[in-house]
Amino acid sequence: MIACTFSAGKWIGVDSLHINWLAHAVGVVSSDYLAGGPHVNPAVSVAMWSLGKVSYTETYIRIAAQMGGGLVAFPLYRTFSNAMGLNALGGPEFNPLDDDDGSSSAFSEFSATFLLCVVVFVVNWELNFGKYHYWIKQSLTAVAIRYLIEVFPMAGPAMNPMLGTVWSVFAAGDSIDIDSNVGTFPDDAEHYFVYWIASILGALAASFVYVVYAGGTFFGIETFGPIKQRKITSTATVDSKKKK
Numbered sequence: 001m002i003a004c005t006f007s008a009g010k011w012i013g014v015d016s017l018h019i020n021w022l023a024h025a026v027g028v029v030s031s032d033y034l035a036g037g038p039h040v041n042p043a044v045s046v047a048m049w050s051l052g053k054v055s056y057t058e059t060y061i062r063i064a065a066q067m068g069g070g071l072v073a074f075p076l077y078r079t080f081s082n083a084m085g086l087n088a089l090g091g092p093e094f095n096p097l098d099d100d101d102g103s104s105s106a107f108s109e110f111s112a113t114f115l116l117c118v119v120v121f122v123v124n125w126e127l128n129f130g131k132y133h134y135w136i137k138q139s140l141t142a143v144a145i146r147y148l149i150e151v152f153p154m155a156g157p158a159m160n161p162m163l164g165t166v167w168s169v170f171a172a173g174d175s176i177d178i179d180s181n182v183g184t185f186p187d188d189a190e191h192y193f194v195y196w197i198a199s200i201l202g203a204l205a206a207s208f209v210y211v212v213y214a215g216g217t218f219f220g221i222e223t224f225g226p227i228k229q230r231k232i233t234s235t236a237t238v239d240s241k242k243k244k
Helices: 002-006 017-034 042-050 056-084 103-126 130-151 161-170 189-214 227-243
Strands: none
Touching (some): 042 161, 189 227
C-alpha cells in the first residue's frame, strides 16, 4: 500500500497534478487487489471489530502486521529511492508549532477518518454496482481518499494511525541520515492524540452511525434503529395502501 500510494507525486506524476491523482487512484485499487483486500489501517480494523466483522484477536494481529509492514516499508523505499536517484517518499507530519495542543490536527484526523469509514461502509455494503462492483467501489474509495487528503490537510493527513507513527519513526529530511531515526518512536502525547485516538474515535463514530442506520451491533450491543428498516417498512406500507 505504501509503495503503490506514496509513490504518486514523488516517483510518478511529479510535474503533473492530473497524473499524480490518477497514479494515486490506481495505487489504491492495485494495493487492495494485489493483496486480496487486506486491512491496512488500524482505525478501520478497530471499526470492523466494533461491528463484529473481526474478533479482538484478529484485530490486534492485523494492527501488529500493519505496523510491521510500515516499519519495514519506509527505510526499504528510502534505500531504493537513494539507489535509483528518485525523490524520497514523504509522509504525514504533525507540526506542534502550528497547533500547540494538537486539537485542530486531531479534529482534522477525526473528521477525515469518520468520512473515510462512511465511504467504506456505503460502497461495500450499501451499494451494488453489479458485474463491476469491485472496480467501481474501489475507484470511488480512491477518489474519496484523495479528496479527503485535500480537504483535511492539518495533520498530513494520515487517516491511518500506522502511517502517522511509522513515518514519524523514520522521518528525515535530505540533510538527515534516516538510520539515526530507526527505532525512535514519538515521545510526545500530542502525536498519539492526533494519529491514534482521534482517528480511532472517528472510525468508531462512523461505525456507530452505520449501525443506527443499517442495524447490527456496536461492540455486541444493539443500538436504537435501524433507520434503514424503518424506511423500507414505511415505503412498503405506502405501496400497499396505493394498491388497495
